[in-house]
Amino acid sequence: xxxxxxxxxxxxxxxxxxKFLLGTLVILLAVGYLIFTATQENAQYYLTVxxxxxxxEAGTLGDRMIRVSGAVVGETIRYNPxxxxxxxxxxxxxxDPDEIDKAGGLGAAxxxxxxxxxxxxxQIYYVGPKPDLLRPEAAAIVTGRLGEDGIFxxxxxxxxxxxxxxxxxxxxxxAEG
Amino acid sequence: MIxxxxxxxxxxxxxxxxxxxxxxxxGGWRGQWKWVESARNAVLLVFGLLTISVLAVVYxxxxxxxxVAYVTEVSSRAxxxxxxxxxxxxxxxxxxxxxxxxxxxxxxxxSLRKWESDRTLMPYVxxxxxxxxxxxxxxxxxxxxxxARVWHIxxxxxxVKAVFPPPGAERFVPVDGQGLNPLLRHFGMIGxxxxxxxxxxxxxxxxxxxxxxxxxxxxxxxxxxRTTRRWTLVAWLFLSIGxxxxxxxxxxxxxxxxxxxxxxxxxxxxxxxxTGTAFLHSVMITEKRGMLxxxxxxxxxxxxxxxxxxxxxxxxxxxxxxxxxxRSSLSxxxxxxxxxxxxxxxxxxxxxxxxxKSDHELESFVSxxxxxxxxxxxxxxxxxxxxxxxxxPMISELITGDRITVGPPYFNKVTGPMFAALVxxxxxxxxxxxxxxxxxxxxxxxxxxxxxxxLFAVALGIRYHMHPAAVFGIWLISFVALTTLLEFWxxxxxxxxxRKEDPLTALARLITRNRRRYGGYIVHLAVCLMAxxxxxxxxxxxxxxxxxxxxxxxxxxxxxxxxxxxREYLGSDGREVLEAEISLFxxxxxxxxxxxxxDYFIVQQQPVTIPAVHTTFAADxxxxxxxxxxxxxxxxxxxxxxxxxxxWMWTGGILLIIGTLIAMWPDRMALGDVSYVLRPTTTQPxxxxxx
Numbered sequence: 001x002x003x004x005x006x007x008x009x010x011x012x013x014x015x016x017x018x019k020f021l022l023g024t025l026v027i028l029l030a031v032g033y034l035i036f037t038a039t040q041e042n043a044q045y046y047l048t049v050x051x052x053x054x055x056x057e058a059g060t061l062g063d064r065m066i067r068v069s070g071a072v073v074g075e076t077i078r079y080n081p082x083x084x085x086x087x088x089x090x091x092x093x094x095x096d097p098d099e100i101d102k103a104g105g106l107g108a109a110x111x112x113x114x115x116x117x118x119x120x121x122x123q124i125y126y127v128g129p130k131p132d133l134l135r136p137e138a139a140a141i142v143t144g145r146l147g148e149d150g151i152f153x154x155x156x157x158x159x160x161x162x163x164x165x166x167x168x169x170x171x172x173x174x175a176e177g
Numbered sequence: 178m179i180x181x182x183x184x185x186x187x188x189x190x191x192x193x194x195x196x197x198x199x200x201x202x203x204g205g206w207r208g209q210w211k212w213v214e215s216a217r218n219a220v221l222l223v224f225g226l227l228t229i230s231v232l233a234v235v236y237x238x239x240x241x242x243x244x245v246a247y248v249t250e251v252s253s254r255a256x257x258x259x260x261x262x263x264x265x266x267x268x269x270x271x272x273x274x275x276x277x278x279x280x281x282x283x284x285x286x287x288s289l290r291k292w293e294s295d296r297t298l299m300p301y302v303x304x305x306x307x308x309x310x311x312x313x314x315x316x317x318x319x320x321x322x323x324x325a326r327v328w329h330i331x332x333x334x335x336x337v338k339a340v341f342p343p344p345g346a347e348r349f350v351p352v353d354g355q356g357l358n359p360l361l362r363h364f365g366m367i368g369x370x371x372x373x374x375x376x377x378x379x380x381x382x383x384x385x386x387x388x389x390x391x392x393x394x395x396x397x398x399x400x401x402x403r404t405t406r407r408w409t410l411v412a413w414l415f416l417s418i419g420x421x422x423x424x425x426x427x428x429x430x431x432x433x434x435x436x437x438x439x440x441x442x443x444x445x446x447x448x449x450x451x452t453g454t455a456f457l458h459s460v461m462i463t464e465k466r467g468m469l470x471x472x473x474x475x476x477x478x479x480x481x482x483x484x485x486x487x488x489x490x491x492x493x494x495x496x497x498x499x500x501x502x503x504r505s506s507l508s509x510x511x512x513x514x515x516x517x518x519x520x521x522x523x524x525x526x527x528x529x530x531x532x533x534k535s536d537h538e539l540e541s542f543v544s545x546x547x548x549x550x551x552x553x554x555x556x557x558x559x560x561x562x563x564x565x566x567x568x569x570p571m572i573s574e575l576i577t578g579d580r581i582t583v584g585p586p587y588f589n590k591v592t593g594p595m596f597a598a599l600v601x602x603x604x605x606x607x608x609x610x611x612x613x614x615x616x617x618x619x620x621x622x623x624x625x626x627x628x629x630x631x632l633f634a635v636a637l638g639i640r641y642h643m644h645p646a647a648v649f650g651i652w653l654i655s656f657v658a659l660t661t662l663l664e665f666w667x668x669x670x671x672x673x674x675x676r677k678e679d680p681l682t683a684l685a686r687l688i689t690r691n692r693r694r695y696g697g698y699i700v701h702l703a704v705c706l707m708a709x710x711x712x713x714x715x716x717x718x719x720x721x722x723x724x725x726x727x728x729x730x731x732x733x734x735x736x737x738x739x740x741x742x743x744r745e746y747l748g749s750d751g752r753e754v755l756e757a758e759i760s761l762f763x764x765x766x767x768x769x770x771x772x773x774x775x776d777y778f779i780v781q782q783q784p785v786t787i788p789a790v791h792t793t794f795a796a797d798x799x800x801x802x803x804x805x806x807x808x809x810x811x812x813x814x815x816x817x818x819x820x821x822x823x824x825w826m827w828t829g830g831i832l833l834i835i836g837t838l839i840a841m842w843p844d845r846m847a848l849g850d851v852s853y854v855l856r857p858t859t860t861q862p863x864x865x866x867x868x
Contacts, residue, residue, distance in 0.1 A: 016538065016539065016540070016541075017538075019542070020539055020542075023542065024554070027551075027554055027558070031558040031561070031562070031595070034562070034590075034591050034594065034595075035561070035562050035565055035591055038583070038586075038587045038590040038591045039565070039566075039569065039583055039587060041586070041587070041590070042583045042584055042586045042587035042590070043573075043581045043582075043583055044581065044582050044583070044584060045579060045580070045581055046570055046579075046580035046581060046582045047580070065584075067582055079804070080804075081724065081803070081804020081805055081806070081813075081814045082724040082804065082812075082814060083724075084722060084803060084804060084814060084816075095580065128803075128816075129432065129722075129786065129801060129803035129804070129816055130803065130804070132360070132432070132783065132784045132785050132786055133783075135782070135783075143584070156584075
């Protein structure tokens with residue numbers, strides 16, 4: 001059965017073990033370095049509209065790509081099917097999950113954001129197929145850069161429609177039905 | 178009515194599962210078989226009860242019982258019968274119940290095995306497996322109950338979903354439900370949840386055996402590994418199928434021409450697959466050489482915790498994702514459960530470390546053991562990198578207060594080199610001998626495939642002006658595929674000369690007589706094919722877009738599409754379809770008609786863009802209808818992708834399934850191993866009573 005091989009006087013085992021530890025260390029360092037540099041190169045701020053403006057004013061946006069989340073204001077969606085130019089405006093909504101919970105869930109937080117005329121807004125410009133999930137009062141996550149003209153030029157847009165699944169209100173509330 | 182029955186059986190199932198944990202622990206501890214037997218019966222009953230609950234949900238979905246909240250969330254009048262059934266896993270409440278039911282099924286199945294060889298382990302296997310199952314039943318019962326009703330408090334404009342009515346509330350039945358999320362109406366998404374759930378839940382078996390082995394000190398003998406090998410392969414196979422179907426769904430439905438986006442939900446599934454794959458390999462070393470025991474145990478613990486973490490991520494929306502799952506009250510229970518599991522498993526491991534001593538030292542770096550160890554480290558390193566990238570926004574927010582994300586480029590950059598190293602190891606590892614390998618013989622075996630692969634890759638690279646990384650990738654894949662094929666050839670040649678068999682018989686017998694080994698090699702070949710698709714996706718993809726009037730054309734890489742017209746019609750499942758007809762030409766020759774379309778789901782007000790795809794072995798032509806002239810319907814805008822080598826992802830996937838099936842096929846029909854009666858020969862646990 002299992003004998004304590006390491007205590008056996010066996011030439012080479014300890015140097016073998018040392019080499020093994022060294023090899024492991026080298027691999028760990030290489031992997032760590034890879035993760036570290038890749039994180040540095042690809043880190044993007046993930047901001048709310050308010051935070052974006054605060055940083056823009058303070059001049060701490062940097063020249064990296066930025067990710068911004070907000071609520072899509074329905075009547076602002078414009079799409080040109082010829083050029084695939086898409087513009088819409090997002091309104092500030094809290095990014096902190098606890099604040100969203102306090103507002104009564106994502107759906108309610110979006111509603112509040114869109115209906116609040118004082119909430120900071122950001123115009124988004126994007127070229128590409130109109131995403132299926134883009135609709136009034138969707139949650140948007142856009143990745144791109146803030147232009148000099150105050151328009152956010154997005155390279156990637158993602159949408160979530162939290163109001164419709166799982167926690168959503170029913171299609172006909174009792175007041176109507 | 179039926180839903181109430183489901184609620185009752187669910188609650189009973191929860192209570193009974195807790196009883197099974199207690200009874201099996203007590204029975205195992207005191208060596209009292211009647212308690213263990215009672216626990217086993219309870220486990221079977223839990224599965225029966227949950228089956229009734231699942232059937233009750235399915236029945237409510239089919240009959241469209243709109244007083245049940247879950248039915249209103251995932252079904253509607255327009256939903257077809259088939260989709261109503263699959264709606265079982267279309268939303269959170271149903272899928273968590275489905276998950277618990279599958280897990281209870283695995284536990285019930287393992288408890289029906291012949292127990293002779295694992296008499297000491299089994300009480301604890303049942304206890305551990307049922308404990309984690311009861312956590313999921315607990316979550317279903319108290320946090321995501323699929324039998325919750327819709328209630329309305331008179332005089333307000335609010336409806337509440339709850340099992341029991343809030344004070345003064347009346348039952349409320351809405352006119353119609355919301356229907357299944359349109360994006361989920363695809364064969365990939367119909368099949369993806371059940372297969373991945375089977376994969377996820379299946380890992381409960383090896384995990385429970387590992388923990389039981391630690392508890393009892395039986396880890397000293399590696400019997401638990403042999404017992405669970407096939408269970409692990411089943412879980413791994415289904416997880417792989419789940420990943421493939423998920424990728425196929427993304428390719429067909431999400432409309433960006435790719436199959437993998439490093440989305441948190443995808444990562445959540447990939448991570449247990451990675452550690453599970455590492456586990457499948459480390460157990461070979463543990464079985465053959467009695468080494469890497471700690472690795473094996475750590476890997477299976479890690480895999481199972483990642484499984485629960487995966488459900489946590491997908492089901493709580495902790496990490497923002499393209500998947501439309503909301504953040505919910507589930508976070509806390511999951512967080513606590515994962516914490517306890519991690520702490521408990523690792524404490525136990527530390528206490529039992531003495532039972533996991535290696536039988537042998539690592540003798541040389543140039544040995545199969547060393548290569549396997551390196552491979553294990555790489556799998557774990559990739560998992561760590563993926564985990565880091567997935568939870569980085571949360572970590573950065575905790576530390577710096579800023580939410581910082583890393584996108585797909587991070588994942589590609591970090592995992593790319595490590596995956597490449599893994600593929601290389603996959604090719605050379607079978608040539609390494611146990612204990613130590615002479616470098617000279619290794620060189621002899623490898624130089625020919627090495628040179629052939631270099632020539633092949635360089636020739637292709639020059640011919641098609643490839644990126645150096647792509648040339649390297651092609652070299653790597655062809656080298657590994659060649660060495661693996663050579664293994665088949667060597668085996669065949671030996672049989673042909675020793676037994677005078679013809680080549681086909683030799684190949685067939687080679688595989689069927691060494692199913693584990695050659696099944697594994699087939700999986701390795703499958704991975705080569707899939708790597709080819711990844712390289713195609715990463716380096717050779719092309720795209721273009723243009724608005725076209727009827728009769729106008731758009732050309733990409735030798736393929737031309739001509740817009741022939743638009744038509745609109747009413748489709749099934751409550752959708753309006755807008756379909757474009759385009760003719761596809763290759764080098765001027767007509768190939769076929771393609772029909773990309775936009776489905777508009779009326780109830781959900783949800784458009785879904787469905788690409789039209791022309792598939793060949795070399796490349797897919799993938800066309801999306803992305804815009805159109807509303808009134809005259811005489812012009813439309815198309816986005817066209819040329820996606821090379823994509824087909825090898827799916828054919829590789831099928832080959833992977835075949836290889837895994839070969840590797841796990843039992844030697845004889847295992848029906849004899851199933852027995853209901855637990856006939857203890859004595860009241861004392863008998864660790865090694867052989868059957």
